[in-house]
Amino acid sequence: MSKHKLQISKKQVVTVLGVVGALLIAAGAGGLLWWLQHSQAPQTPAATASPLPKNVNDVQTLRLQGNYDEAQKKTDDALNNSKTSTDEKYMLYIQQGSTFADQGNFQAAADSYTKAEGVKETYEVATLLATTYTKAGSKDKAIEYYKKAITLIPPNYVLGESDKATFEQDIRNLGGQP
Amino acid sequence: MKRILFGISLLVAFVGGYSATTVFAFPAAGVYGRGEYNGYITNTHDTAGVDVFNPSYNNGGVMEAFPSYINSAGEFISFVEGKLSGNNQEKSGAAFIIESMLSTPPTAIYRNRPPTAAQKTTWENIIKTAEAGGHIVWRTNFSFTINSYYQGNIGGTSGTNDDAFFDNSDTSAAMLFKDDSGNVKYAIKWQCANPVGNSTTFGALQQPWAATGRTVVTDGNPDTGDTANAITTRPGDTVHFDHYVKNNGPAATGNDNIWYSILDQSNATIKGGQNSGAYSLNQEKLVDNTENIVVPSNAANGTQYCRKVLWSWKNSWGGGDNGTRDGYGAVACATVTADYSLFPTTTVDRTTAQQGDTINFTYTIRNDGDAASPAASCYVKEGATYLTLTMTCPQSFPAHSGPVAVTATPEAVTVTNQAPGSQICRQLFVTPASSAVNNRGSANVCVTIVKTPLVSFLGGDVWAGGGFAAVAPGTCANPAKITTSPSRGLSDGSRAGSGVAYGAFALDKITNFGSASVALVTATGVGDAWTFSNINPSNLGFFGAPQHCINDYASTYASAPTLGAGTIDVGGGTSGAWKITGNPTLHGTMSAGLQKVYYVIGDVTIDADLTYPASYASAADIPSLVIIATGNINVAAGVAQMDGQFITRGTFYTCSPKVEPATISTCTTQLNVNGSVSSTNLDIFRTAGSDGITPATQKVPAEVFNMSPEVYIKNALNQTTQTTITTNNVRELPPRF
Numbered sequence: 001m002s003k004h005k006l007q008i009s010k011k012q013v014v015t016v017l018g019v020v021g022a023l024l025i026a027a028g029a030g031g032l033l034w035w036l037q038h039s040q041a042p043q044t045p046a047a048t049a050s051p052l053p054k055n056v057n058d059v060q061t062l063r064l065q066g067n068y069d070e071a072q073k074k075t076d077d078a079l080n081n082s083k084t085s086t087d088e089k090y091m092l093y094i095q096q097g098s099t100f101a102d103q104g105n106f107q108a109a110a111d112s113y114t115k116a117e118g119v120k121e122t123y124e125v126a127t128l129l130a131t132t133y134t135k136a137g138s139k140d141k142a143i144e145y146y147k148k149a150i151t152l153i154p155p156n157y158v159l160g161e162s163d164k165a166t167f168e169q170d171i172r173n174l175g176g177q178p
Numbered sequence: 179m180k181r182i183l184f185g186i187s188l189l190v191a192f193v194g195g196y197s198a199t200t201v202f203a204f205p206a207a208g209v210y211g212r213g214e215y216n217g218y219i220t221n222t223h224d225t226a227g228v229d230v231f232n233p234s235y236n237n238g239g240v241m242e243a244f245p246s247y248i249n250s251a252g253e254f255i256s257f258v259e260g261k262l263s264g265n266n267q268e269k270s271g272a273a274f275i276i277e278s279m280l281s282t283p284p285t286a287i288y289r290n291r292p293p294t295a296a297q298k299t300t301w302e303n304i305i306k307t308a309e310a311g312g313h314i315v316w317r318t319n320f321s322f323t324i325n326s327y328y329q330g331n332i333g334g335t336s337g338t339n340d341d342a343f344f345d346n347s348d349t350s351a352a353m354l355f356k357d358d359s360g361n362v363k364y365a366i367k368w369q370c371a372n373p374v375g376n377s378t379t380f381g382a383l384q385q386p387w388a389a390t391g392r393t394v395v396t397d398g399n400p401d402t403g404d405t406a407n408a409i410t411t412r413p414g415d416t417v418h419f420d421h422y423v424k425n426n427g428p429a430a431t432g433n434d435n436i437w438y439s440i441l442d443q444s445n446a447t448i449k450g451g452q453n454s455g456a457y458s459l460n461q462e463k464l465v466d467n468t469e470n471i472v473v474p475s476n477a478a479n480g481t482q483y484c485r486k487v488l489w490s491w492k493n494s495w496g497g498g499d500n501g502t503r504d505g506y507g508a509v510a511c512a513t514v515t516a517d518y519s520l521f522p523t524t525t526v527d528r529t530t531a532q533q534g535d536t537i538n539f540t541y542t543i544r545n546d547g548d549a550a551s552p553a554a555s556c557y558v559k560e561g562a563t564y565l566t567l568t569m570t571c572p573q574s575f576p577a578h579s580g581p582v583a584v585t586a587t588p589e590a591v592t593v594t595n596q597a598p599g600s601q602i603c604r605q606l607f608v609t610p611a612s613s614a615v616n617n618r619g620s621a622n623v624c625v626t627i628v629k630t631p632l633v634s635f636l637g638g639d640v641w642a643g644g645g646f647a648a649v650a651p652g653t654c655a656n657p658a659k660i661t662t663s664p665s666r667g668l669s670d671g672s673r674a675g676s677g678v679a680y681g682a683f684a685l686d687k688i689t690n691f692g693s694a695s696v697a698l699v700t701a702t703g704v705g706d707a708w709t710f711s712n713i714n715p716s717n718l719g720f721f722g723a724p725q726h727c728i729n730d731y732a733s734t735y736a737s738a739p740t741l742g743a744g745t746i747d748v749g750g751g752t753s754g755a756w757k758i759t760g761n762p763t764l765h766g767t768m769s770a771g772l773q774k775v776y777y778v779i780g781d782v783t784i785d786a787d788l789t790y791p792a793s794y795a796s797a798a799d800i801p802s803l804v805i806i807a808t809g810n811i812n813v814a815a816g817v818a819q820m821d822g823q824f825i826t827r828g829t830f831y832t833c834s835p836k837v838e839p840a841t842i843s844t845c846t847t848q849l850n851v852n853g854s855v856s857s858t859n860l861d862i863f864r865t866a867g868s869d870g871i872t873p874a875t876q877k878v879p880a881e882v883f884n885m886s887p888e889v890y891i892k893n894a895l896n897q898t899t900q901t902t903i904t905t906n907n908v909r910e911l912p913p914r915f
Contacts (some may be wrong), residue, residue, distance in 0.1 A: 015481065051377045052321060060321055065360060094349050098319035124348050128319070131351065134239050142239070158215075158327050158344055159370070162228045166241050166369065173239045 053088050059095040063102060071099050090119040097128065106136035123152035130167070134174065143176035150178070184237035198205040205377050209324060209343040210278055210287050217329055217340030218274050218287050224338040227327040228368030230271040232262065243371035244353075249316040251309035251495075254301050254353075262292050266334025271371060273666035274326075274341035276301045278373060279355070279364055282382035285583075303386035305355075306495030311384060311434070313356040320352035321364050322374040341375075350374070358384040361819040388493035389436055389457070391507035393486050394420045397473075411483075412548040413475045413577070417512040421466040421487035425457035432456065436489050438465045443509050454489075465489075477514045479549065479613065484511040517613050518547035520554055520575060520730075522606040522620040530628045531593045531602070533869045534669055534876050537625050538588040541569070541606045542581035551575045556584050556608045559619075570719070573609070585721030592869050598842040616804070629868045630663035631880035635678035638854070638885030643685025643712070644726025645858065649827055653728035657686035657712065663699035664690045668873040673697040673705075676879070685723060688713075728856055730825050731806055731895055735777035748774060748788060748803055755894075761809070764788060768821070770800035773894035779858040781809035782826070785835070790821040790852070790888065802894035811857070815845040821852045823889060830855050832881050833863035840865060848878065852886040865876065 021111045051057065055078045062071035078084050084092070097112030110132045118126045130145035146167045153160040168178035204214040212218055215225045229243060237246035248254050261272035275290040280301050281287040290297060308314050325346035330337025352374060355364040363381045365374050373380075394406045397415040404410060411417050423438055425431055435456055440449045454465045471483050492505025520543055527538045541558060545551055556571035557564055569584045584606070591602055603624040611618030642660045645653030660682060665675025675690065675697025682693040688711045692698035698705030710721030735755050743760025749767045755775035762778055765786035776782075782805055790801050803822030805811065809827045812834035824830060835843035840863060848866035867878030 023187055052323060056321065057376075057378070061361075064315060064320075064354065064356075064362060094319075094321065097719065098321075098349065102318050104316060139239075157346070158225055158227055159229065159346075159372075161324070162327075162370065166229075166233045169233075169241045170239065173236055173241065 053085075053091065055084070056091040056095060057090055059092060059099075061139075064097060064098045068099050068103055072096065075099070086119055090116050090122075090125075092118065093126065094125065097132070101132060101135075106132050110136060110138075110141075121152065123149055123154060123157075126152050127163075127167075130170070134170070139174045139176075143171050143174050146171045146174075147178070199386050199900045204324070204343075204345045207284065209375075209380055210281060210283055212343065214344050217338055217342050218278065218740065219270070219291050220338065220340045222329065222338045222340055224329040224340070224342065225344075226337065227329045227342070227471060228267070228332050230274065230326060230328050230341055231268060232332055233369055236380060237368075240369075242351075242368045242609070242901075244368055248353075251302075251305045251314070255305055259298065262429070262603050262607075266339050267330060267332065268327050268334075270330075270334065270339055270341055271328060275366065275371070275373060278380075279304060279383060282385070283380065284713060287680050300386065303495050305495070307384055307386045308355050310491070311358065313360070313384065315354040315356070317351055317353060317368060317889035319349050320354060320362075320374065321347075321349040321376075322352075322379075323347045323366060323376040324380075325367075325374050326372045331694060340411045345764070346374075348374075355383055357381065358434075384494070385431055385458070386494045387425050387427055387429050387431050387434070387459075389423055389425050389431075389489060389491075389505055391421065391438070391487040391489055392863050393421045393507055393510035394422070395483075395485070395510040395512050396420075397512060407508055409512050409793060410515050411473055411512040412514065413473050413516055414476050415473050417471040417473060417483050419467070419469045419485045419510065420464055421485070421507075422462050423454055423457075423465050423487060423489050424462035425459065427459045430456070430458045430461075431494065433493060434491070437490070437503070438487055438489040439503055440466055440469070441486050441488055441506070443486060443511070444482055471512075473512075473514055477516055479514060479516040481514040481516070482511050483514075484509050509663070516549035518545050518549050518551035518575065518577070519612045519615075520545050520547075520551055520618060522556065522608045522618060524558075524604050524606045524620040524623040526604070526623050526625055527588075528625060530626050532598070532627065532629055532666065532876070533593050533595065534873075535593045535666075537591040537593065537602060539591065539604045539623070540588040540689065541567075541584050541620075542602075543571075543575060543584055543606070543608050545575035545577060545579040547577055547612065549577050552610070553608060554608050558589070559605050559607065560603055565604075579797070593627055596627045598627050598869065600627045601625065602627065629865065630666070631862075632674060632864050633662060633676045633862050633881045634879040634883070636882060636884040637679060637887075639681040639683060640678045640691075641683045641726055642688075643683075643723075644728065645720050646730040646732075646827060646856075647727045648730055648733055649858075654725035655685070658684060659686045659689065660684050660691045661687075661689045662691045665692065665699065668876055670873045672786065672873055672877070673699060674873070674877040675705070677705065678708075681710060683721060683726070684711045684713075685726060686713055687711055728858065730827060731775075731804075732808065732827075733807065734895075735775055738775070738777055741776075743778075743780070745785075746776070747786070748776075753894075764805065767791070768803050770794065770799040771801060773802040775804040775894050776806065778805065778807045778809070780807065781812060781828070782807040782816050783812045783814065784820060785814045787817055787819045788822055789819050797891055800888050800892040802892050804894045813849065816830060816847055817849060818847050819850045819852065821886070821888070823853045823893070823895065824851070824855045824857075826857045828857070829859040829861050830857035831861045831863070833861075836861070836863055845880075849881045851881070851883045851887055855883060 047076050059071050075092050078092050079089055093112050093116035097109040100109035108161050110129060113125050113129045126145050126149035130149055133142035150164050151166050153163055171178045184715040216223050231243035232242040233243045235242050235245045248257055254839050258272050258275055261268040273293055276293045277288040277290060280297055306679050320663035324343050326341055326343045329340045329342055352365040354362050357363045362379050363383050367374050395409050395413040397409055397417050399415055403408045423436055436454050438454050439451050453461050454463050486509040487507045488503030489505040490503040523542045525540045531537050551574050553572040553574050556569055558567050566587060571584050577584055602625040603622050605622040606620045607617060609617040641660035645656050662676035665673045667673055675692050677692030677697055679695045682688055682691055688709050690698055692705035693708035696705040712721055735757060738755040738757040741756035741758045743758050743762045745763040747766035748764055749769055753773040757777045761780045761781045763783040767789045770791050794800050807826040810825055812831045815833055832849050842865055843862045846866050849864050862881045864880035866880040870876055
């Protein structure tokens with residue numbers, strides 16, 4: 001068996017990057033179109049359903065039934081599956097953290113939420129980390145994440161102002177300054 | 179080619195980007211039938227708002243809309259219903275939560291603000307049902323894709339004042355409500371009291387149910403007054419219980435099974451502990467029908483057999499089965515009626531009796547009660563006197579015994595010299611008669627002693643019917659009856675009755691009157707040999723006489739010398755005929771050989787005996803007295819003998835003045851008429867005779883009409899004066915028995 005060295009030219013690299021960029025732009029354009037269509041809230045129900053991804057829903061169901069071991073196993077299996085999307089991994093880390101939280105293990109829960117944050121930094125995970133650190137007694141961390149959650153509140157979120165006010169009060173309750 | 183592939187890739191990327199973004203789009207059918215940002219109550223589209231309830235509770239540093247202590251149905255219900263009295267934001271939020279939790283989309287969605295009282299009650303029961311079923315998780319992180327908000331500002335002073343759902347993916351602490359299968363059907367964020375979920379939630383929570391139970395008792399012998407749960411039973415009956423449990427809804431029991439037990443109320447013991455399974459709406463199950471109790475023969479009166487069915491839960495929010503059945507039905511009882519009730523009865527074979535008759539008293543006791551009696555005593559009294567009879571008492575009488583004779587044979591009482599008018603009475607007593615009645619007597623049964631006076635016609639016939647030819651045309655065809663009391667058997671086998679020595683004739687019916695010197699036994703029996711009536715052709719000898727005319731001789735003496743009315747002694751004087759106008763009174767003894775005819779236009783009273791001499795020296799000495807009256811002939815009570823011929827167009831009274839009703843003191847003297855009597859009516863009312871204890875005395879008649887030979891030998895009516903009696907005709911007569 002002989003070994004062949006892969007030779008890639010600069011032009012080819014530029015072409016591939018150009019194609020990938022075009023595809024990303026096209027996908028982004030599709031998403032933008034959806035957002036534009038739905039940013040004007042509909043008078044009638046939308047045309048499609050909105051379930052959680054199946055893996056996420058299954059894990060949550062197991063967790064809510066108290067089957068923590070099975071929930072963790074299914075989470076691990078899904079996280080180790082290369083076909084699992086990034087968004088699903090994000091949500092699975094959140095379920096993993098919630099499973100630990102339900103068992104009173106707030107540090108492990110914070111670790112899982114941090115992994116989710118590593119996948120995607122969102123208002124959701126910032127809030128979860130804030131409340132988890134609050135329960136774990138880590139006030140500074142909690143204040144830090146409340147402040148981060150405030151900055152991550154999605155634009156046009158109907159409850160953005162309410163949540164901001166609530167988190168600011170939470171920060172004050174923890175001895176911080178919003 | 180490369181350009182084409184690139185174009186296709188761009189299109190795929192565009193579609194993929196669009197589709198990936200729509201993963202969390204709002205449900206096509208909306209949530210509870212409302213589109214995104216459209217108010218739950220008003221369907222108003224409004225994209226601005228705040229939390230459903232303000233996060234006003236500091237729960238360990240975290241501001242939340244619910245106080246941290248809420249971890250029970252009662253606390254949650256109280257908190258939410260308390261908001262119904264808050265500001266607009268809170269009122270709308272509470273109604274939003276209650277009405278949406280009540281709903282069973284898509285078929286039944288409620289939108290009342292505020293909720294009705296009935297809705298509040300049902301909602302409370304739904305929450306309690308969820309808690310009882312372990313279907314509430316009070317706090318856990320919950321990932322959702324649909325959030326909700328209040329369409330207005332804090333406090334609800336501006337804005338739409340409604341609550342709406344919108345698309346929002348998040349994970350937050352929530353309280354979860356599951357259905358009977360464990361699926362989350364409702365979630366509320368602790369932070370803001372916003373109902374949250376995704377397309378698999380927002381379904382119907384387990385609806386409540388409530389069960390009832392009943393017990394039916396029977397014994398196979400329905401009694402008046404028996405009901406489904408209260409009956410009367412008796413020793414020997416089999417008491418049976420059927421126990422039912424029913425789910426009255428408003429929903430099926432789902433996964434809830436109803437367990438039941440049977441409480442033996444009488445002995446305070448619980449039997450069983452069985453699972454009767456789940457119930458559909460309004461389903462009723464016969465959960466137990468196995469118990470049959472045979473009431474012992476010695477069961478005490480008032481003994482009760484009581485059962486009731488217990489079950490748990492009594493409803494879906496019953497709070498769990500800890501072994502105690504919290505539902506129970508009405509108790510059903512069978513009450514033993516086992517008392518005895520003795521009733522003495524005295525019967526007699528006749529209501530009247532005459533001296534010499536035998537009266538038979540029968541004594542029985544029956545038990546109408548449902549239990550056998552103890553050994554009961556019995557006795558017979560005659561008035562205040564206790565009689566000594568041989569009786570079967572003391573003895574026990576079985577339940578519902580029917581009449582039981584308490585003497586081997588009826589008590590036979592022979593009437594001796596008890597005076598007519600007196601009574602012979604008997605009364606049977608029993609003791610004890612029941613558990614509540616110490617002594618009970620029968621009716622006082624009495625037989626009245628009576629007499630049936632007899633009349634006897636000797637030496638001739640009796641004729642009834644027809645009339646005097648001179649009275650009025652046609653009277654000779656008048657029908658008339660002969661009616662006397664029935665004859666009776668006597669101790670020697672003979673019979674005592676009224677009758678005639680020879681023939682009895684009537685143009686109408688002859689009743690109880692014998693002929694040929696024999697008392698009539700029956701209408702077709704002995705005693706009618708010489709009876710001739712016009713009525714019955716099959717017996718009593720159908721005579722068929724068209725008429726019966728006799729002469730009253732009134733016209734014969736219409737021109738007789740007159741005599742003043744008054745009291746006339748027929749003795750002495752001379753023979754002759756006299757006409758008297760008025761109402762004379764006659765008595766006296768005819769002198770030998772005299773022949774006298776008194777024709778009276780009026781009534782005649784006989785106040786003392788009218789007699790002939792006791793003996794005659796010759797035929798010429800035989801006297802003859804004839805009294806003819808156009809009115810009545812009234813014979814006074816003390817008259818014992820009347821010799822002569824008596825003719826009256828009116829009535830011949832043997833007891834005058836007539837007293838009705840007659841008693842044994844009325845006209846007690848026997849009347850003997852030696853001669854003949856012709857009258858329109860014959861009223862015989864003497865009470866003499868027919869008494870005593872021997873057949874001879876019992877046959878003594880009250881009146882005797884004796885067709886004496888003087889009538890043939892010497893008769894004033896035809897002025898017969900022969901001094902010798904000659905035999906010029908001999909005729910064989912039938913024997914008399």
